[in-house]
Amino acid sequence: MKQYIEFILGIENYVIEMSYVREIIKPVHITELVGVPEFVKGVSKIRDEVITIIDLHQKFNIDSATCEAYEPRIIILEFNSENIGLLVNDVVDILESDNITNVPSLIHHGIIREILNLEDKILPIFDIERLFSSDVTQWLNSEEIS
């Protein structure tokens, strides 16, 4: 059984595999960068490390105004020793399940590939590899390379 972290982005609930999550923190000061794509909110210093903060609101066309009641968090993801901080509207709970269904990759700009099937609800699974290899990180990678 795999463990997933359920979170809220905009008005929808998503999950992400817990093995990719390093830590969840409360929002911290984000230093904005110039000349970055709009989904890059900036960088933050977290535990003596500088981590890039990603905000998918614009990419998902989410209206920030509807998210007032939640408690925003930053989920720090780790993949192949690269770290990204994902800005979310709330972290709900930890779920355990094996019930996964595939979906066409055209949904959600390719970041969703599978769906978690639960008794009372279904939750799209954030695909970390896709997230890290999509244009979101293309830019980051290109920056690091140069």
Added chain:
Amino acid sequence: MIEYFEQIVDMLDEAYFGKAAVGLYDQEKFILTKQGSKIQIPHKPGDALVEGSATYRTVKEGKKVTQHAELLGVKFYTVSYPIIINGEVIGGLVISVPEELMGLEEKLQDTSHLLVASMEQISAAIENIAASAQGLAEGGQLVSNSSQEVQGKAEAMEEVVQYIDSVASDTKLLGLNASIEAARAGETGRGFGVVAQEIRSMAVSSATSAKDIRKIIGGIRKDISKMTDELGKFGNNTQEVSASIEEISASIESLTQNAIQLQEMASKL
């Protein structure tokens, strides 16, 4: 000479407010009669004095004669006075007065006594009401102060609840991160994972409790708000009552003055 006494008839008539019957007679007959509104002399000028009547006896005996009689259901009192000039009875004056007029001064005195006594009782009662209204107003003020205190305490409670909320939120975060670490540690982290789970449960129940308390506080504040509104209305009512009491008191005061004047007048009768 008896004609000079005609003026007295008018005077006597006025003195008894027109209610008495007055007559002037000489040694043999009636010269002038004035009928009363309540009583009549069964004679007119020129009528001879009736033998045995008060007027007849006055002339014959030369002294005052009084008589109680009843005519047509009206009790009256008759006084007949001789007019003596140079030792000779030349005639007389007769007055018949309804008996109710005679007792009037006594009745007036009694009535005015009662009136003054009643006025004093009413005044005492009014003072009681005024004191009660005052007590009510003070009580109302006390309740108002208490409700303000409760309002303040409710606000303080709200702050505490907010703190509980923030602690619950932090605890949840701690629990999540602990679970993440436990999963990372694999088998060795299993025990730690259980602890993490418990911490997360605690956080959930704390948050739920905080929400419940918030609801209760909200209810309290609504009740206080309602109470404050009612108190406002209550305060207005008591003020109106007080104002009315003052008006009544003023009326009673002037009535009492009139009653006292009446009493003085009655005692002089």
